Amino acid sequence: MFATVAAEVGELLGNDVTGIIRLDPDGMASAVGGWSRSLHGPLFPIGTRVDPDGRNVVTLVSETGRPARIDDAAESSGAPADFARARGFGSVVGVPINVEGRLWGVMMAISLTAEPLPPDTEDRLAGFTDLVATAIANTQARVELRGAAEEQAALRRVATLVARAAPPKEVFAAVAAEAGQLLSADFAVLGRYEPNGTALYVAAWTRTGRDFPAGIQVPPGGRNVHTLVFESGCPARIDDYAAVSSGPASVVGKEWGFRATVCMPINVDGQLWGALSVASMNDKPMPSDTEDRLAGFTELVATAIANAETQAALTASRARIVAAADTARRRIERDLHDGPQQRLVSLALRVRTVQLSVPLDADELIRQLDEVTDGLAAAVDELREVARGIHPAVLAEGGLRPALKALARRSAIPVRLDIQTGERHPEPVETAAYYAVSEALTNAAKHSGATVVDVHVATRDGRLHVGIRDDGRGGAAPCRGSGLVGLTDRVEALGGQLRLHSPPGAGTTIRLTLPLTQQAPSEHTD
Structure with a gap:
């Protein structure tokens, strides 16, 4: 676009160079x-960058925002001159190019002779600068729209x-990659602060x-963005990292x-x-909107951390509830065994002792005592089954x-x-x-019509x-009061998973996995 406009200006105005x-x-002037x-080739090579210092058309236009001309090159100075x-x-005439009320650049008509350019050159150039x-405004709008769409994606x-x-x-890895690529940075780093600022x-x-x-x-100290953020709690940027940064993070x-970082x-x-930083390896500062664009990512990181901490606290709470319930089950089982169960066994032995002293011709009394003995034995068996259902002693004593x-x-x-495992595992894992x-065996006996159940255990x-x-009729569902909801809660409280597959007519399969080592709370958010 710029080359076409420059050619049109030159052909219409009759100047030698446009x-x-x-x-x-950054204050530099770039030929676009x-x-x-x-x-003999272009006299105004695209991509040339100069520092607009001294007195010349570029500096005059940039300082005043108005058209300017210098007809004698001897009167100009600075890098553009x-x-x-x-x-x-x-002779050089320049007019400002204003985009949305701000000075964007300069359009120049240039002569290669000693003759000044015509006096109406400024006005004629102005018509092109509006176009x-x-x-430029339309292009910038499209670029901004595309950038906004990429950012939202x-x-x-x-x-x-x-x-x-x-x-x-x-989430952390995704944030670093997305932020770095979106902002055209060379590096993106996500760090968590220790209490001492490390x-x-x-x-x-x-x-x-x-x-x-x-x-x-990386320990704190010196002048670097991680230390600045830790000390102030506010965004920080360093545009000349090599010259002004210091401290351990600066060394890295x-x-x-790194040349510029935010x-x-x-x-x-x-x-x-913690903090999210991006860095560039070129000499230009990071764009002025970098902080605002990073803010969207830091908010998502904060949400992920808060969610993970909440989930970790919930899991720990559920695990404590399950552990407390298991402890209560063991206590009840032990109390039943040491109390009522032993008492019933003792009573049964005393009745047997009494039977030995009953006259042989007291048939009715003997029959009644036999009934009492049988009843006590049945009560002991029932109590033993109840105790086993509350918490099986064989599990605590011998393992899975x-x-x-x-x-x-x-x-x-x-x-x-x-x-396929014979060693002991953590008690909560064995219990679950x-x-x-x-x-599963109880449900299969009550509802499935199965002829066999296969149980596989391995680490x-x-x-x-x-x-x-x-191999039963299938169709099992946790919502039907099968006890699987409680089992799922128990398994998930230990960081495990329980899956149910029970298509109608094709049997029921339950698979669960349980971690054999408990995760430390800090691992949830690192």
Whole structure:
């Protein structure tokens, strides 16, 4: 577009060279469009950047915002003047290009002779600058719209991870990658602060192809963005990292070639949790809107952390409830065994002793005593079954293998056991697995019409895997009072999973996995 406009200006006005200059945010002037009547190549090469100092058309227009001309090159100075003299420029006229009320650049008509350009050159150039300004505004609007769409798409991808409660580490990695790519940065680092200000890098992304050292700890101190954010709780930026930064974090940044960096705080429940930073390897400062664009990502990180901490607290609470219930079950089982059960056994023995002293011809008394003895024995058996249902002593004493064998012996349906683990596991894990098998066998006997139940138990990848399958009629559902809801709560409270597959007519399969090691609370948010 700029080249076409420059050529049109030159042909219409009859000047020798046309140039379009953009005034950049860093104060430099960049050639973005040019045309030359010369057959010896462009006299206004695109991409040239100069510092608009001294007295010349570019500085006059940028300082006043009005058209300017210099007809004698000897009256000009500064880098643009040196550029002009080196190419034999004579009279130069420049007019401002204003886009949406702000000075965007300069359009220049240039002569290669000593004759001044016509006095109406300024007015004639102005008509073209309005067209250029409109085209630039439309282009910027399209770019901004495309940028906004890309930003929303990036935020939406991260928000989807947060909404489905993805592990924090997955969210952190996605945030670093999305933020770095969206902002055209060379690095993006997400760090968590320790109480003393040490930054633990929990996720990192880089455009360089090298692996940035996520997982390292960087102490506070000096002048660097991580220390500035920790001390102030506010966004921080350093535009000349190599020259003005210091401290341990600065050493890491300089080793990786940081030149400019911006860092945003991450606050969770009103407390500073960490920071998200992006860095560039070129000399230009990060764009002025970098902080605002990072804010959307830091809010999503804060939400993910808060959700993970809430879930961790909920899981811990559920685990405590399950543990308390199991403790109460063991106490009740022990009290029943040591109290009423022993008392009933003692009474039965006393009745037997009394029977020995009864005359042989007292048939009716003997019969009644036999009934009492049988009743006491039945009561002991029933009480033992109740105690076993509350908490099986064989599980606590011998572990999962003998407990499951006892269940299989008492099952109303034949059970084929395949137990590939013989070692003891954490008590909550064994208890959850035992009750899952017990509930499945009870349900199969009551509802499935099955002829056999297969039970498979194994350890793999640090987890206990239990599978229970029957060949019954299927159609089981947790909502029908099968006890699976309570089992699911118990399993999930331990960080495990329970899955039910029960298509009608094809039997029922229950699979559960239970971690054999308990996660520390901090792992939920690292």
